Amino acid sequence: MRPFLNFARIACWFVLRQWRLRLWRSLAVIVGVGLGASVFLSVRLAVNASVEAFSQGMDAFTGTASLAVAAPGFRVDDSLVGRLLRLPGVTQASPVISAYVKDDSGNPVRLIGVDPLLDRAFRGFSIAGSTGEAGQGVNWMDLMAVPGTVLLGKPLAQRLGVEPGGHFTLHHGGREASFTVLAVLAPEGLAGVEAGNLAVADISTAQEFLGLVGKVDRIDVKLAPGVSADSVQGILGPGVHAAPPGEARESGLAMIQAYQLNLTVLSFVSLFVGMFLVYSLVSLDAASRRKELAVLRSLGAGPGTVSALFLFQGGMLGALGWLAGMPVAAVFTGWMLQGVSSTVNNLFVRVAVQGASLDPREIGLSLGVTVAVSLLASIGPAVRAMRVSPREAMSIHRQEESHSASAGRFWALTGFALAASSWPVSTLPSPTGFPLPGYLAIFLLFTGLALLSPFALRLTIALAAPLARLGGVPAELASAQAGRGGNRAAVSVGALATAMALFLALSTMIHSFRASFVTWLDQTVTGDLFVRPANAELNGYRDTLPPELTEWLAARGDVEVVPYLRRYLTLGNTAYQFEATDMPGLLEYSRFSVLERLPDAEALLLSGQGVAIAEALANQAGLKAGDRFQVQVGAAEVDAVVAMVVRSYRTRGGEAYYDLTAFTALGGESGAGGLRVYFKDRSGDLTAKAETLRAQMLAEPWGPGVEGVPGTGLHTLVTGIFDETFAITGVLLVIALGVAALGVCVTLTVRVLERMRQINTLLAVGASRGQITAMVLWEAVYLGLAGEIVGVIGGLALSVIIIYVINRQSFGWTFVYLLDWRALALSLPLILAAVLAAGPPACRAALSRTPALILRER
Amino acid sequence: MSSGSAVVAATDLTRVYHTRGGDVAGVHGATFRIMAGQVVLLKGASGSGKSTLLSLLAGLDTPTGGELIVAGCDLRRASQADLTHFRRRTVGMVFQSFNLMPTMTVLENVCLPALLAGDALPVVRPRAMAHLDWLGLSHRAAHLPEELSGGEMQRTAIARALINDPPVILADEPTGNLDSVSGQAVADYLAELGRHFGRTVLIATHGALADHLADRTLCIKDGQMSEGACDLS
Structure with a gap:
């Protein structure tokens, strides 16, 4: 203990007082290191907020299921619940349906439909103000017995300004319905989904409102010990899979964490540059205080003590820089939170970030990295300092460091x-x-x-x-x-x-x-106008446009439409988007930016024998032009050759483009999940024409269920x-x-x-x-x-x-x-x-x- | 250390520097002994090898030939760790240019070698204050070196040299940067260390301020030693 105390005293006398003499230079280095540390910490806290929000929401929504039965990109029949429950290895099963709908102000609201009785085994939710057993004071049967009743997350109830017994309206797909608030959820369990911006309804209420009677997103299943997923898979139809529910969570987290890594490396740059500053100041001291070092050595300081003084200096610069950077980090974090969560929402997964939490591990990591970087920068000067000979103390003149050519x-x-x-x-x-x-x-x-x-x-x-x-x-x-x-x-x-x-x-x-x-x-x-169902992006393009819209557009005669259907699927471990589109129309109005192709690529695409895949999908799945692309999309079994590999930046996992007619012929759905609209007459202001068309479209009875964006x-x-x-x-x-x-x-x-x-x-x-x-x-x-x-x-x-x-x-x-x-x-x-x-x-x-x-x- | 025994014993002591222009002998074949409690002057012109010899005696440098034993320590064969320990406990150095640490107060400068040697500050501080008091500097204890006169700085350096109670005090041109009055005072203090406190004191100088205070005088010229009157030309 005493050697440590003595060293600390000497270090304060030798190092810290020198800083006082060179206050501005020392401050400049501390500020530089502080900026680096603050950027490093704030970037990580901001990304962590997204990671936490995503994973909490996913955990709350996933519950305690051992398997989730779902048809990726589609929905499954709720009749499957009874069949699943009859299987000997299945102890519990509960259907779930979820969609983003809109409130009166047009803001998205997550509506989750569950069977309140079956769901108790999977997800906990309790009522705000109640104690003990969930649901105390509330008649759970009302959720099922009284149509149009919902439980609201507290943030949503506050935003809508409603209390238990109050009413509010939701809109979806051109429909609107009034709901009664049965109770407000306590902020735990399911209320963690979407940071509480959710409404929980009985599954039949949700199905009816969403226009999806008989359909659910997935069925959560609990298996008896020792029972494998294979026993469930046998009764599932084509395109329906039973998989552990954590997969979506893991793939989403992997995407955000990859983004976090990139930003962390970028934020580390400022610390790296700060390292030069530390080196500069410590190195200066090692050079300009050679005489003092020699005197220290002559008075009995060992080489280790001398080098430790410079490592102490580097470490202190790092620690003080880090400390100085903390208030800056608080400001940066607030600013970056918005930017980062918006990027995560745009590029990867939907997150509802409420704020960054001061994670002690992150704070410790930033301190550790900053001090480590500063220590690293001090090693060179420390080594040079320990080599100073005590004999230099005898010299009257200042000795210079020698630089060997x-x-x-x-x-x-x-x-x-x-x-x-x-x-x-x-x-x-x-x-x-x-x-x-x-x-x-x-x-x-x-x-x-x-x-x-x-x-x-x-x-x-x-x-x-x-x-x-x-x-x-x-x-x-x-x-x-x-x-x-x-x-x-x-x-x-x-x-x-x-x-x-x-x-x-x-x-x-x-x-x-x-x-x-x-x-x-x-x-x-x-496209002059892009048309899709309201909240299509949030709902994964699973809703289709009202058939009246296509008829209405065809009746106008002044536009051509290119319909498409999009489904989020996986190929091995690669999540991607399958797009069945009117290939002749697409190739007439659009051009792929081709990276690799077969000679007869267009003919293959038009005939439904070929598929065009995005570069990201090709890289992740290891596909190239000429390879087979085989995938089950709902009832359709697509087996095509990769005719083209094309540039695309629409989704991170990439897309596969296939002809819609061929897809329908294979048994795939025939509706449209979106439309690209082109004016036949290309003269005049196409943007103004698109705006007019959009306004006319929204004024139709089915208009509120769709959204249109002009191409520009x-x-x-x-x-x-x-x-x-x-x-x-x-x-x-x-x-x-x-x-x-x-x-x-x-x-x-x-x-x-x-x-x-x-x-x-x-x-x-x-x-x-x-x-x-x-x-x-x-x-x-x-x-x-x-x-x-x-x-x-x-x-x-x-x-x-x-x-x-x-x-x-x-x-x-x-x-x-x-x-x-x-x-x-x-x-x-x-x-x-x-x-x-x-x-x-x-x-x-x-x-x-x-x-x-x-x-x-x- | 009992009076009459040799504290410093040098036999055929040699220090050769290898330079681009050839080998240069700083000290060549020096043989001498210094007894405990003696005050010895080491005289020689500039460049004669005084500082080299002092560096060897202080354990700041290592001989390239011969034998050198100071207070029982064989400096020719000592490891770096041995030399560090030797500098802490066996010798106290007083330099021509004072070599006080500019960021430390007078008291801290004096305490520094004891802290490096592992002593606790509460134990060292009274000892340091006693030395400063003896040297007439107790009122300057909290001052930084830049606030002191040359004489005060050199007296601080003497206090620092004494703090670990070393048997040998080595002073390299201690009065070289001082006016005659301050220089004489410093020389008197150094002589008193030998006379009244039983320390062995070796003062390297080319001046005459300490001539009358020394028990004996060693001369060095072109790295070679002799005893008695010196030719400083």
Whole structure:
């Protein structure tokens, strides 16, 4: 205990008091680390909120069933419940139906229909205000006996402004019905679904309102011990499966967690850049306090104690930075919660996020990662510090760190080798859904770039020699100084290069993705008006459009329609969307962006012998053109050849496009789950015409049951979602750049302070303050240029890895590489602005005292 | 350490530095003994090898040849851990440029070696205050080194050298950066350490301030030792 206390005392005297002397620089590093830590924590808390909301909702809805009997993409007959209950191995069975309907304000409401008696064995729910056994004070039979009665989640009851005994109206598929509130659910069990924005009705009430009499979404089953799912499967019809109910939960969670991993890696960048800052400050101390270290050694401090002082410094910078970052994290989390949950909703699964919880594990993780990163950054300076000989205490003059040219060459070559190995490493096979080789490649690339930084700085100075001549004496002095800057100058170059590489790579990734996305949207998602059932997206496109709508449109004579049916299915472990569409119409008005195809692909598609599949599905299921695609879709057994692999960004799992006529001929459904509407007369303002058509359609008696979006509106909507999704990325990049700029500021000031005597000698022999300022700014420019060169090279390499490796491994899709020239053009002024902004504090430090005072101090 | 026994015993002591321009001998074949309680002056011109010899005696550097035993410790064969322990407990160093830690107060500077040696601060503090009191610095205990005069800084360094009660005090040009009055005071304190406190004191200097205080004088020129009058040219 005593050695620890003594060390803590000495560390406070030696380290913390030094920070007080260099307050602004220490604060800059703490702020930089704090920003990194806050971004890291807030991103994780925001994504965790989505994970929690999703998993709680799923758990509450899944209940304690051992099996769920369902027809993926379809519904099952409720008569199956009785047959299941008669099976010897089945102890309990309960039907469930669920759909998103609308309240009077048009807001979605989750309506869940259950059999209150059968369901008690699966899902717990109790009444708000009651104690003990669920349902106390409420006549459960009323839910079944009195049609139109519901239990409401408390948040929904508050939103609708109703209490037990009150009435409200719901709308669905052109129907509307008044419901009576039987009771308000206590916030537990089933009330956890949709964060309480739900209404629970008796199953027959729900079926009648939804127009699905005799149909249920699934039947939850409990099996007797030792009974397997196979015993149930035997009585199920084609397309109906019995599977553990957790599968949907697991696949949904896997998607969100993959997204979390990507965002975590991105948020780690700011911490990584902050690492350069820590290295910069600790390294400075290790160099500028060599004499003190030698004295410490001469007084009896062992090498371990000396190195521990620098590790302590790094660790404290990390811990204090983390502490400083916490209030910022609170603000960031609130802001990111909205962005992240909206992205999760748009891209992956529906979540109802209420707020982020302060998970102690996440807080501990962020502290651990921040301190670990800071400690890592301090290891190099700590090792150099422990090598300081106690003999240097005898020296009157300050000893400088020696820089060996051969060591410099070794590290430059190592850096080159690491950077060059990043591409082959990125192409190694990766575990499913986790782009480990891709991330490893990025780590190798960044480490390589950091090691190449000293070489890049020397190269920049050599290349910029003509520039130095133009800048006169200050520029030439600056070039000499920057060249002799050693590791600390190079560290600042490394920080800038890292931030710049990320800026360029991610800008290029987003730019390429957006361009490919918009091209796909323009070519493939065509239509003057898109029509679908209300809440179609939320309800998984399982509802069909009213037949009157198709007749009404056909009677107009001025439009062509391309109908489609969509079903969410799985192929092996891959969740995807099956779309049966009017293939002749689709091919007439739209164009697939083809990646791979058979020569007679169109003929195969039109004849129903072929299927077009999205790249994401092809990658995840391992399919390519010419392979067989066999799937049971309801009653239809589809067996077709993969005629095309096409680009598509509609769903994460991808889609399979098959001809609707052929699908119906195979026994599939014949209704339409959605329509693309095209005006025959292409003249005039098509958007205005679509708006008029939409208004006329909604005014029809069946109008409230459908929704229509004009093509231009849809394009605006989805590109808006795209931009919103990447807004977080943009903010994270700006923060990383800000941290890097802080790094330059610290390095430049430190380098100026280290040369105070030399600078003041220059003043004493006639240099003007203007020339000194110019010299400092020129040095900043050299650092900036070197950072730009390394950053651009690294950014281009990184963009290739992100687009062709990480993206493909994470999402299964790729896009056309398109360099973001605007970002590239912007990067140089941006980096120069950052380094020049770092100049004034350094100049102030240089010119703050009179030369006589400085020169006399020595 | 009883008076009359050799605290320092050097036999054919050599320290050679390997440089690009060839080998340079900082100390070459030095043989001498210093008895307990003696105050010894080590005189020599700049670059004669005084600091090198002091570095070897203080365990800051390791001999390349010969034998060197200080207070029973064989410094030629000592490991790094042995040398660290040796510096903590056996020698106290006083440097020409004071070498106080700028971020620590006078009291903290004095306590530092004892804390490094593992002593508890509550035990060390009164001891440090007693040394500061003896050196006339108790009123400066809470000051930072930058607030002290040169003489005060060097007296603080003496207090620091004494804190672990080492048998040997080594001073490298202790008056080199001081005016004559402060220098004389520092020299007097160092001499008193030997005379009244039984410490063995070796003062490396090329000045004359401590000449009259020494029991004997060792001379070093071009790394080679002799006893008696020195040629400082």
